[in-house]
Amino acid sequence: MKPSEIILVLVAAAFGGVAVVSWSSESEANDRADRARTEATEAIRANGAKVVLAERRTAEAEAKLKAAQASEANAVAKITTTEEASKKVVDDLSAVKADLAKANTKVAELEKARSESAARVNELTAELAKLRDGSEVREAVAKQKKAESDLEAASTALREANAKVDDIAKKLAVVEEENRRLTAEGKSFENASPNYRAR
Secondary structure (H helix, E strand, C coil): CCHHHHHHHHHHHHHHHHHHHHHCCHHHHHHHHHHHHHHHHHHHHHHHHHHHHHHHHHHHHHHHHHHHHHHHHHHHHHHHHHHHHHHHHHHHHHHHHHHHHHHHHHHHHHHHHHHHHHHHHHHHHHHHHHHHHCHHHHHHHHHHHHHHHHHHHHHHHHHHHHHHHHHHHHHHHHHHHHHHHHHHHHHHCCCCCCCCCCC
16 A cells, blocks of 8 residues: 555544544543544654655665666676677687688798798708819810810811812812813814814
């Protein structure tokens, strides 16, 4: 029952008591009226205190309700923030995994390049060792000397061949000259014999 309803009931009871007193004698009525007034006053005071207490409790309950609503709103906001943070963490984790995959690929490429570089360094080291011991240089010098010797032999053979060609050319010129001379002599020689043939 609400405090205002309680107060109305008490006031009605007080008026009822006044009505009952009118049926009695005047002194009884006055006594009863005083008693009823006192009781009504006490009841009104008690009910007033109850109303104040109820109002205070209602105000406290409203304050607690508002605090609970504020806590609920904060909790919902925290949940929303937590969900957003969780989503961001998941997104960041996905990005980190993608970066990690790229980094692993890059590491594999670098390892391959390092292996290739190490192999090339080994090759260069072997070549350098050969150059240091001079075996390749000696082989190259020997090949060069052989080539020079072959060239010299070829030059000598060419000179000899040229000399032979010159001798043959000279002999051919002499033969051609002798042939021309003989041909000229044969034409100028008079022979009465019908069987004569020029050579």
